[in-house]
Amino acid sequence: MEQTSSEPLDPLSHEEFLHMSNFMRWEANTLMNKIQSKEADAEKERKLEERYKIAFVLEQQWIDLEKNKFELKRMKIHGLNVLY
Helix, strand or coil, X not given: CCCCCCCCCCCCCHHHHHCCCHHXXXXXXXXXXXXXXXXXXXXXXXXXHHHHHHHHHHHHHHHHHHHHHHHHXXXXXXXXXXXX
């Protein structure tokens, strides 16, 4: 039976799992839990990096706005008319 990309990868069929010893079941479950944990950690890290990127862009936009505000004040002090 061929798996599609949308189906989860299952290394053991239900029948194979039932014929395993308790220790082998425990070992298989432990391994799967570690794999799932690492996948979850990788997803959390990806989301964290994305939030940092967004925060950096927002910080840069804020800096640009502050620069523009400063320039407008400087132009007003020197009596220059600025039309926007």
